[in-house]
Every structure is written in C-alpha cells, then in structure tokens.
Amino acid sequence: MPRDPGSRRPTLKDLAREAGVSLASASYAVNGNGSVGEQTRAHILSAAERIGYRGNVAARVTRTGRSGTLALVVPDMTNPFFPSLAQMVFRAGRDAGFGMFLVDTEGSEPLEQKALAMVTGLGVDGVVWFPIRDKDTSAGCLDRIPTVVLDRTLPGYDHVGVDYLAAGRIAARHLIDRGHRRIGMISGPCDVASMRDRCAGAQALIEEEAELAFRVENAFSLDLEPQVAAALDGGGATAVFAAADVIALGAIRHLTRAGKRVPEDVSVLGFDDIPGADQSTPPLSTLEIPVAEIGQHAIDILVRNVAGGAGGATSLVQLDAQLVVRESVAAPPL
Amino acid sequence: MPRDPGSRRPTLKDLAREAGVSLASASYAVNGNGSVGEQTRAHILSAAERIGYRGNVAARVTRTGRSGTLALVVPDMTNPFFPSLAQMVFRAGRDAGFGMFLVDTEGSEPLEQKALAMVTGLGVDGVVWFPIRDKDTSAGCLDRIPTVVLDRTLPGYDHVGVDYLAAGRIAARHLIDRGHRRIGMISGPCDVASMRDRCAGAQALIEEEAELAFRVENAFSLDLEPQVAAALDGGGATAVFAAADVIALGAIRHLTRAGKRVPEDVSVLGFDDIPGADQSTPPLSTLEIPVAEIGQHAIDILVRNVAGGAGGATSLVQLDAQLVVRESVAAPPL
DNA sequence: GTGAAAGCGCTAACAG
DNA sequence: CTGTTAGCGCTTTCAC
Numbered sequence: 013m014p015r016d017p018g019s020r021r022p023t024l025k026d027l028a029r030e031a032g033v034s035l036a037s038a039s040y041a042v043n044g045n046g047s048v049g050e051q052t053r054a055h056i057l058s059a060a061e062r063i064g065y066r067g068n069v070a071a072r073v074t075r076t077g078r079s080g081t082l083a084l085v086v087p088d089m090t091n092p093f094f095p096s097l098a099q100m101v102f103r104a105g106r107d108a109g110f111g112m113f114l115v116d117t118e119g120s121e122p123l124e125q126k127a128l129a130m131v132t133g134l135g136v137d138g139v140v141w142f143p144i145r146d147k148d149t150s151a152g153c154l155d156r157i158p159t160v161v162l163d164r165t166l167p168g169y170d171h172v173g174v175d176y177l178a179a180g181r182i183a184a185r186h187l188i189d190r191g192h193r194r195i196g197m198i199s200g201p202c203d204v205a206s207m208r209d210r211c212a213g214a215q216a217l218i219e220e221e222a223e224l225a226f227r228v229e230n231a232f233s234l235d236l237e238p239q240v241a242a243a244l245d246g247g248g249a250t251a252v253f254a255a256a257d258v259i260a261l262g263a264i265r266h267l268t269r270a271g272k273r274v275p276e277d278v279s280v281l282g283f284d285d286i287p288g289a290d291q292s293t294p295p296l297s298t299l300e301i302p303v304a305e306i307g308q309h310a311i312d313i314l315v316r317n318v319a320g321g322a323g324g325a326t327s328l329v330q331l332d333a334q335l336v337v338r339e340s341v342a343a344p345p346l
Numbered sequence: 347m348p349r350d351p352g353s354r355r356p357t358l359k360d361l362a363r364e365a366g367v368s369l370a371s372a373s374y375a376v377n378g379n380g381s382v383g384e385q386t387r388a389h390i391l392s393a394a395e396r397i398g399y400r401g402n403v404a405a406r407v408t409r410t411g412r413s414g415t416l417a418l419v420v421p422d423m424t425n426p427f428f429p430s431l432a433q434m435v436f437r438a439g440r441d442a443g444f445g446m447f448l449v450d451t452e453g454s455e456p457l458e459q460k461a462l463a464m465v466t467g468l469g470v471d472g473v474v475w476f477p478i479r480d481k482d483t484s485a486g487c488l489d490r491i492p493t494v495v496l497d498r499t500l501p502g503y504d505h506v507g508v509d510y511l512a513a514g515r516i517a518a519r520h521l522i523d524r525g526h527r528r529i530g531m532i533s534g535p536c537d538v539a540s541m542r543d544r545c546a547g548a549q550a551l552i553e554e555e556a557e558l559a560f561r562v563e564n565a566f567s568l569d570l571e572p573q574v575a576a577a578l579d580g581g582g583a584t585a586v587f588a589a590a591d592v593i594a595l596g597a598i599r600h601l602t603r604a605g606k607r608v609p610e611d612v613s614v615l616g617f618d619d620i621p622g623a624d625q626s627t628p629p630l631s632t633l634e635i636p637v638a639e640i641g642q643h644a645i646d647i648l649v650r651n652v653a654g655g656a657g658g659a660t661s662l663v664q665l666d667a668q669l670v671v672r673e674s675v676a677a678p679p680l
Numbered sequence: 681g682t683g684a685a686a687g688c689g690c691t692a693a694c695a696g
Numbered sequence: 697c698t699g700t701t702a703g704c705g706c707t708t709t710c711a712c
Contacts, residue, residue: 357704357705357706358705358706358707359705359706369705369706369707370707370708373706373707373708374707377707401705401706402704402705402706404704404705404706405704405705405706405707406705406706406707407706408704408705408706408707409705409706409707409708410706410707410708
C-alpha cells in the first residue's frame with residue numbers, strides 16, 4: 013500500500029536515532045563523503061532502508077547552495093524541435109551527474125520571467141535557457157547562477173548557437189549547385205535573429221549567383237498563408253528554400269496538391285531536420301541543427317561554471333548546421 | 347550587465363537591514379500575509395526592489411513544506427502525444443497557482459525512480475505521474491506526497507484515465523457502421539493495459555458483428571514491421587483499426603505506396619489524435635483522448651489533496667475518448 | 681503593528 | 697572514526 017499520508021516523512025534525525033548514531037555520522041553515511049567506519053555505514057544504510065529515509069534536497073540546498081539539479085527552460089514543447097533538443101540536453105546533464113528538469117514558457121514573456129524565478133528560487137545549480145526571443149526577460153534573477161543561453165544571443169551570457177549565416181549559404185549553395193537559377197524563399201517569423209540570419213545568408217548567395225524568385229514569410233505551420241501559396245504557384249521558382257522544416261513540409265503538401273511533383277517539377281529544401289522530416293514523401297532534404305552537440309556544449313559550460321565558480325570570460329560557441337541530402341531536391345526540369 | 351557572480355544573493359536578512367525593519371516584518375511584507383502597516387510594507391517592497399531581493403523557495407520549503415510547485419513526470423517527450431498532454435496539465439496547474447515543471451524518464455525504470463526521488467526531494471507539493479508501464483517504481487518515495495497517476499493504473503494512487511475498453515468499441519462500431527465486415531487490427535506494444543484495453547474493446551465488437559481479418563502488433567513507429575505490411579497487403583481487410591495514430595499514419599503511407607487509395611480502397615482509423623493527425627493525406631479519422639480534461643482533473647485532485655491533507659478515499663476518474671471523423675474512413679469498395 | 685526567537689532538515693567545522 | 701554544534705534562509709508563534 014503505497015499511500016501513507018499519516019506519518020511524517022523520516023528525517024536525518026530519525027535515521028540517526030534509529031541507527032543509534034549521531035546526526036553527523038548519519039549524514040556522512042548517507043551521502044558517502046566524510047569519514048565513517050565501513051561497519052557503521054552499512055548499519056546506517058540498512059536502517060535508512062528500513063525506515064525509508066529519503067533525504068531532503070531542499071534542506072541541503074539551504075545549507076550548501078547546491079541541489080545537484082539543472083533546469084532547462086524552453087519556449088514551446090509543442091514545437092517538435094524542442095523535445096529532441098531537450099532530450100539531448102537531459103542526457104548530457106545526467107551524464108554529468110545532474111538531475112534534469114524542464115519548464116515550458118509557452119512563448120509568453122511574463123511566464124518566462126516567472127519560470128526563471130521559480131527555478132532559481134528552487135535552487136538549481138544552473139540553467140540552460142532557450143529564450144523566447146533575443147530578449148532578456150530574467151529581471152536579474154539569473155545574475156548569480158550559471159546560465160547558458162541557447163540559440164538566441166543575449167549580451168553577458170554564455171551562449172551556444174549555430175552559425176545561421178553560414179548555414180543559409182550552405183542551403184543556397186546546395187540549390188545552386190544542383191543547377192537552380194530561380195530560387196524562392198519562404199522564411200519563418202523574422203522576429204528572431206536565428207531566422208533572419210538563415211535567410212540573410214541564403215539570400216546573399218542567391219542574389220550573387222542566381223536569382224531570387226520571391227521571398228515571403230509564413231508562420232510556423234503546415235498551413236500556408238495565401239500570399240505564400242500564390243508565390244509558390246506563380247513565382248516561377250524551380251526550387252524553394254523554406255527556412256523551417258514545418259514550412260517546407262507545408263510547401264511540399266501544397267505543391268503536391270496543386271499537381272506539381274517534388275522534386276521533379278520543383279525542389280524544396282528545409283531547415284532544422286525535425287523528427288519526421290525523413291518520413292515525408294519525398295523525404296525532406298534539410299539542414300540539420302546539431303542538437304546533441306549543442307546540448308553537450310551547454311552542459312560542459314555549465315559544469316565548468318558550477319564547479320569553478322565565477323570563471324573568466326563568457327563562452328561563445330558557434331556550431332555548424334549540416335546539410336542532409338534526402339530526396340526533395342533534384343536538378344531543375346529542362 | 348546581467349552577470350554578477352561576485353556578490354552574494356540578497357537574503358531576507360539583507361532586506362530587513364536595508365529597510366531597517368525586523369526579519370518578521372520583511373517576511374510579512376514580501377509574502378503579503380501577516381500584518382504590516384501599509385507604509386512599512388511599501389517601504390520594504392521598494393527596498394526589496396532596490397537590492398534585488400528574490401526569495402528562496404528552498405528555504406521556505408524546509409520551513410513550511412510547501413514550495414508552490416507541481417511536477418509532471420512523463421515517459422517520453424519525444425512522443426508527440428506527451429507535449430500536448432504536458433501543455434494541458436501545465437495550464438491547469440498554473441491556473442491553480444502552481445509553478446509547473448516536467449521531468450522525462452525516457453522510458454527507463456531506474457531513471458523514473460530517480461526522477462520521482464528528485465522531485466519529492468526538491469519539495470514539490472504534488473506530482474502528476476504518467477508511469478512508463480503499469481508498474482510502481484516509486485519505491486515508496488511518493489508515500490507522503492499527493493500524487494495522481496495518469497493513464498496507467500497503480501493500486502493505491504489517485505488516478506485519471508480513459509475508458510479504453512469503451513473507446514475500442516466505439517472505434518469498431520464506427521467501422522462496422524460504415525459497412526465494413528472484414529476488419530484488420532494493428533495494435534501497438536501490448537505491455538501496457540491502455541493498449542491492451544483499446545484492442546480488446548475493438549476486437550470483442552468486431553468478432554461479434556463482423557470478422558477480424560488479422561491482428562498484428564507494431565512498434566510505435568511510422569515504419570511498419572514486415573508481418574504488419576504483409577497483413578495489410580494480403581489480409582483482405584477493407585478497413586483497419588490502428589490502435590495508435592503513428593501506426594495509422596504508417597499504415598496509410600504503406601498503403602498509398604502500394605498503390606491503394608485511402609479511404610476508397612481501404613479505410614484506416616487511428617487512436618490518440620496526435621498533433622498532425624489532421625494534416626495527413628487524407629486527414630486521419632481517430633479517437634481523441636481528452637487531454638485537456640485529463641489535465642484539469644489531475645490538477646483538481648491534486649489541489650484538493652494538497653489543501654485538505656490526506657483526505658478520504660482515492661479518486662478514480664475515467665474519461666471517454668471521442669470519435670473524430672475526418673476523411674480516412676469511408677464505406678468499403680463494392 | 682512589530683520584533684525576538686525558535687526551529688525546518690541538513691551540512692561542515694571542530695573537538696574528542 | 698564519531699559526536700557536538702553552529703548555522704543556511706526562511707516562517708511563525710508569542711510577547712511587547
């Protein structure tokens with residue numbers, strides 16, 4: 013019978029009494045540091061087992077300022093990109109010995125600010141933060157706690173991100189190399205630098221070596237807005253670069269329904285490599301964001317800072333997106 | 347400049363000194379209860395603002411045993427069903443005034459047990475738990491903390507779930523009503539009761555009123571295993587019930603590639619109504635799990651228990667899945 | 681209305 | 697190796 017709300021949860025003191033030792037010995041035995049005789053330790057541990065002693069992280073935090081946990085704060089778990097990222101960050105964090113948890117800010121700045129306050133108040137040892145926009149809503153509550161910002165860039169914070177300018181050029185390069193000369197572009201919402209950069213990078217190269225058939229913007233959605241559909245239908249592009257996979261998938265769907273074949277009639281290149289990008293028809297060629305490395309770097313920076321205290325300069329890591337060629341881009345029709 | 351790791355984070359004591367009042371008054375002013383003069387309160391609050399006082403949840407927890415937070419523990423954020431559920435639980439929880447956070451157990455029982463220990467140790471006021479399987483891995487660490495188990499059923503815990511037996515019958519009924527007499531079934535992994543029940547419910551009705559063309563099992567994946575593909579190709583079913591949307595989507599893809607039209611040649615009915623089910627071609631008919639209500643009920647139970655202490659009997663809530671008719675099922679070909 | 685003081689459960693000197 | 701003890705930051709009687 014699991015539920016037993018009546019009795020109090022056993023404390024270290026209970027343990028000490030049960031085992032007939034002092035508080036200190038109990039503490040030492042339980043968390044393996046300090047010095048206790050092998051005998052006593054075993055005895056204490058078995059007593060702990062017997063009474064179901066659990067340990068109280070919160071109390072430890074007040075005393076030591078360390079909880080052994082890291083928080084990941086993200087804008088929207090409902091966007092398929094974030095669960096993958098979260099998984100990688102979690103793994104890296106756990107491998108480094110931390111308990112990991114996540115909080116979703118649902119794209120709301122007040123909520124983001126509250127979330128940050130909550131986790132810092134709870135006593136996490138560090139936070140991995142993927143801000144909603146390139147804006148610091150922390151109101152100072154991160155001032156004294158190791159933090160690394162993902163993807164966005166906020167002055168004063170450690171940062172690990174992607175070189176989107178370069179990634180945009182890689183995207184354009186791929187299309188151009190396949191022989192395309194009239195290339196259309198569908199960007200996502202441009203209120204964040206990461207989106208603006210990937211588009212800017214692509215556009216620059218396209219205008220240098222080919223021709224920009226159109227450039228339109230669409231929400232993060234499979235559903236295309238009217239002007240986007242129109243551009244696709246009448247823009248005369250032989251290839252289109254969609255700066256987010258969801259949009260790319262939407263474009264493929266639209267094109268297919270309009271009777272055009274992808275990639276025979278028009279090529280589509282995405283960005284992000286979200287789960288499912290490899291499962292579409294045709295499988296989507298796209299630029300992969302190195303989530304695993306991002307997670308690893310973020311945790312590396314954090315452990316360094318958690319351990320070393322307020323170490324020197326802020327770290328700025330830029331990783332490269334990588335082209336993954338599948339079947340949604342081909343040479344233009346003759 | 348946000349980073350300022352040098353100075354110590356201001357405490358209540360700092361606040362009290364800065365405002366020239368006692369610890370108690372500072373505490374009262376900050377959390378709005380107790381009795382403080384309107385003047386003093388304002389004065390203290392402005393002082394708090396000035397020195398950037400934040401409050402330390404961990405410390406409050408040791409003293410009061412209340413953190414104002416709830417944890418949601420789920421098996422796999424990477425499964426598109428969970429982010430939707432999480433969102434609903436989070437909203438309900440926040441509406442009830444709690445800070446919400448999530449931990450992912452990645453389908454690993456040892457991890458699940460650690461996760462549970464971590465959140466209870468951190469001092470959450472309650473936990474919403476979607477266990478990996480119908481198995482209690484908590485090792486007693488939830489004994490004294492309000493917990494509600496989602497979807498699985500674990501003896502002794504409050505529970506909110508879905509009547510999957512009934513839901514399975516609804517699925518079969520729909521297919522039969524559309525005129526199908528040879529119905530195939532693809533179940534997901536049957537190691538959980540929720541899956542077994544939805545299949546059992548459907549199968550019972552099918553065998554009563556029609557004929558079960560085949561019953562095979564597939565992993566939670568768009569990719570179909572060989573024997574599943576074979577059943578689909580040669581089973582002679584005019585309709586198939588896939589007990590999970592991912593599998594249903596995989597079935598549609600397989601059928602389409604094999605040159606069969608859905609739903610003209612064969613109908614496909616899914617289960618879950620994951621995000622994207624409405625975006626497939628054709629849009630998937632499926633059974634919708636009432637995530638919003640699940641979340642709301644879970645939170646309701648929790649707030650009741652957090653407030654009322656160890657109230658009476660355990661609550662058992664069963665909700666109904668609802669058929670959502672889209673375009674993937676039609677009458678069988680003549 | 682305000683302050684002094686006693687802890688919450690735990691850790692970490694320090695003494696023995 | 698083990699025990700005593702002084703807090704960590706905060707809340708909450710209980711006097712004043």
